[in-house]
Amino acid sequence: MAVSLASQTRALSPRRILPGFGLSLGYTVFYLCLLVLIPLSTVFIKAATLSYTQFWAIISDPRTIAAFKLTFGASALAAIVNAFFGLLVAWTLTRYTFPGRRIIDGLVDLPFALPTAVAGICLSAVYADNGWIGRFLAPHHIHVAYTQTGVFVALVFIGLPFVVRTVQPVLQDLETDVEEAAASLGATRAQIFARVLLPTLFPAVLTGFTLAFARALGEYGSVIFISNNIPLQGEIVPKLIMDKLDQFDYAGATAIAVVMLLASFALLLLINLLQWWSRKRLGMG
Amino acid sequence: MSIEIRGVSRNFGEFAALKDVSLLVETGELVALLGPSGSGKTTLLRIIAGLEYPTAGTILFHGEDAIRRDARSRQVGFVFQHYALFRHMTVFENIAFGLRVRPRALRPTKADIEARVMELLKLVQLEGLAQRFPSQLSGGQRQRVALARALAVEPKVLLLDEPFGALDARVRQELRSWLRRLHDELHITSVFVTHDQEEALEVADRVVVMNKGQIEQVGSPEDVYENPANPFVMNFLGSVNLFHARVHDGEAHIGPSTAPVTTAQDAATIGYVRPHELDILRSRNGGPTLEAVIKHIHAIGPTVRVELARRDNGELMEAELTRERFTELALKNGEQVHVKARKLQVFTEDYSI
Numbered sequence: 001m002a003v004s005l006a007s008q009t010r011a012l013s014p015r016r017i018l019p020g021f022g023l024s025l026g027y028t029v030f031y032l033c034l035l036v037l038i039p040l041s042t043v044f045i046k047a048a049t050l051s052y053t054q055f056w057a058i059i060s061d062p063r064t065i066a067a068f069k070l071t072f073g074a075s076a077l078a079a080i081v082n083a084f085f086g087l088l089v090a091w092t093l094t095r096y097t098f099p100g101r102r103i104i105d106g107l108v109d110l111p112f113a114l115p116t117a118v119a120g121i122c123l124s125a126v127y128a129d130n131g132w133i134g135r136f137l138a139p140h141h142i143h144v145a146y147t148q149t150g151v152f153v154a155l156v157f158i159g160l161p162f163v164v165r166t167v168q169p170v171l172q173d174l175e176t177d178v179e180e181a182a183a184s185l186g187a188t189r190a191q192i193f194a195r196v197l198l199p200t201l202f203p204a205v206l207t208g209f210t211l212a213f214a215r216a217l218g219e220y221g222s223v224i225f226i227s228n229n230i231p232l233q234g235e236i237v238p239k240l241i242m243d244k245l246d247q248f249d250y251a252g253a254t255a256i257a258v259v260m261l262l263a264s265f266a267l268l269l270l271i272n273l274l275q276w277w278s279r280k281r282l283g284m285g
Numbered sequence: 286m287s288i289e290i291r292g293v294s295r296n297f298g299e300f301a302a303l304k305d306v307s308l309l310v311e312t313g314e315l316v317a318l319l320g321p322s323g324s325g326k327t328t329l330l331r332i333i334a335g336l337e338y339p340t341a342g343t344i345l346f347h348g349e350d351a352i353r354r355d356a357r358s359r360q361v362g363f364v365f366q367h368y369a370l371f372r373h374m375t376v377f378e379n380i381a382f383g384l385r386v387r388p389r390a391l392r393p394t395k396a397d398i399e400a401r402v403m404e405l406l407k408l409v410q411l412e413g414l415a416q417r418f419p420s421q422l423s424g425g426q427r428q429r430v431a432l433a434r435a436l437a438v439e440p441k442v443l444l445l446d447e448p449f450g451a452l453d454a455r456v457r458q459e460l461r462s463w464l465r466r467l468h469d470e471l472h473i474t475s476v477f478v479t480h481d482q483e484e485a486l487e488v489a490d491r492v493v494v495m496n497k498g499q500i501e502q503v504g505s506p507e508d509v510y511e512n513p514a515n516p517f518v519m520n521f522l523g524s525v526n527l528f529h530a531r532v533h534d535g536e537a538h539i540g541p542s543t544a545p546v547t548t549a550q551d552a553a554t555i556g557y558v559r560p561h562e563l564d565i566l567r568s569r570n571g572g573p574t575l576e577a578v579i580k581h582i583h584a585i586g587p588t589v590r591v592e593l594a595r596r597d598n599g600e601l602m603e604a605e606l607t608r609e610r611f612t613e614l615a616l617k618n619g620e621q622v623h624v625k626a627r628k629l630q631v632f633t634e635d636y637s638i
Contacts, residue, residue: 185383
């Protein structure tokens with residue numbers, strides 16, 4: 001009796017239509033553990049060897065705070081700039097046809113492929129006070145290479161493709177009849193852009209912004225070459241961590257890494273929530 | 286407001302979408318532009334709306350040249366086939382959009398906008414859905430929101446581009462008669478595009494039949510259906526049987542039988558008979574008839590469709606009988622019968638379909 005009842009409940013229990021849920025979830029978790037979770041957990045384990053006061057002393061060191069300020073500040077600023085100009089580039093590439101469009105479209109991806117050190121060297125060469133562009137800026141007391149501005153420029157460079165590539169497909173899918181409807185209802189071009197297009201593009205721009213921001217937070221190669229790397233001035237967090245490692249201060253390096261990791265995670269989570277909310281509003285949730 | 290279309294042409298590269306089209310839509314009329322895809326009907330509608338510009342010709346609104354005015358200033362309400370609602374706005378915000386984008390001096394107060402939107406929601410029978418997003422509505426509801434949105438700005442002209450094309454058959458039928466009632470209530474000059482002849486004949490005051498960028502015929506639904514100007518119109522407005530005929534002395538000779546025609550010209554021609562104009566007889570009964578064999582009987586619905594093959598040349602034809610007539614005759618597959626045309630249309634111009 002009990003056996004037949006058990007077999008009955010099993011037959012009635014809802015089965016997923018899509019097969020392989022257990023296998024794919026298991027693989028996903030295993031894969032993420034191997035590549036992300038386990039390596040990152042060592043950071044926490046190593047940092048845990050410090051006492052609370054030691055930990056706090058490293059974190060509240062003016063040099064550390066300056067590095068955090070520069071990294072997060074320059075990354076956020078670069079991501080904002082990328083959000084604006086990435087949208088502009090994506091708009092130009094999808095809305096107009098002109099000779100050389102495909103070439104420009106291809107150029108957008110270059111920052112993805114280029115070794116970041118090469119990018120850093122090129123940028124510092126061009127923007128140095130005697131470089132091609134730097135020589136026109138220097139007389140106006142604008143110095144880009146080997147300053148904080150240089151860090152910002154490098155981060156803009158490496159972040160550009162993210163916004164363009166996330167906004168482009170959404171722009172391509174945008175039906176022109178929505179704009180035509182707005183026009184026949186009496187909206188001006190500016191009103192159509194602000195009230196109809198921008199809200200529709202906003203989630204994609206936000207995704208691009210997030211990706212560019214996250215990428216900038218972790219950037220090392222290009223910044224090292226264009227910044228002066230002087231503590232309290234042009235030093236970014238990854239550089240500070242490298243310095244600590246060079247001095248065999250592994251615990252100190254991981255302490256900074258832990259804070260960097262948590263802060264980045266909190267910020268990205270926040271942006272993701274914002275995105276989920278805006279997507280839901282668009283009826284895409 | 287009346288709309289006058291004067292000699293409008295539109296070329297897309299080599300392709301001529303419209304060729305010298307002229308048409309007058311009277312104030313308060315509901316006109317259907319009917320034609321197959323590629324006949325230029327949507328292009329014409331978009332030119333009236335100012336979403337497209339003609340290569341030649343002009344558009345007059347109430348006798349005034351409107352061609353230089355852009356879509357924004359034409360005061361035209363446009364309803365799109367795929368609704369074109371603003372996805373990120375609620376139903377309320379969608380309808381209020383046209384009022385909110387007005388210059389400050391012309392913009393109604395917040396209370397006025399709200400009152401107007403509520404009034405329109407009632408008109409399109411969507412009260413209570415004001416705070417929904419378009420993605421939460423059915424197709425029929427979305428199209429009604431689109432209509433309310435177009436009406437919110439009090440347009441002088443309402444243009445609808447295949448308004449029910451994306452909806453399923455039942456909703457389409459419902460919205461069709463609803464649109465007719467709405468028009469009788471508002472009396473706003475309206476033009477709608479459709480490729481569905483039933484829709485055009487049922488809803489419109491006048492039907493404009495278009496083909497290959499030109500107007501084939503303009504007239505009331507009865508007029509274009511009963512007196513088609515040419516074989517294209519005849520064919521497009523419903524199914525039709527073709528008979529190769531010879532006209533001689535005012536009579537069309539089809540096989541062994543004859544039928545009187547109005548054209549005097551003696552020539553080989555084609556006679557057109559609508560299925561419901563074909564009667565089936567058990568015996569010859571004296572009059573001119575064709576012998577035929579019953580191939581198939583579709584006895585579903587109020588009318589019965591009978592497929593027949595002519596005995597002399599095997600050509601197929603279709604007759605539509607009332608259910609009473611069908612029961613009276615007690616027809617069966619394979620039976621031999623006589624077919625008689627009550628009304629035969631012959632067009633003098635040579636025309637290929």
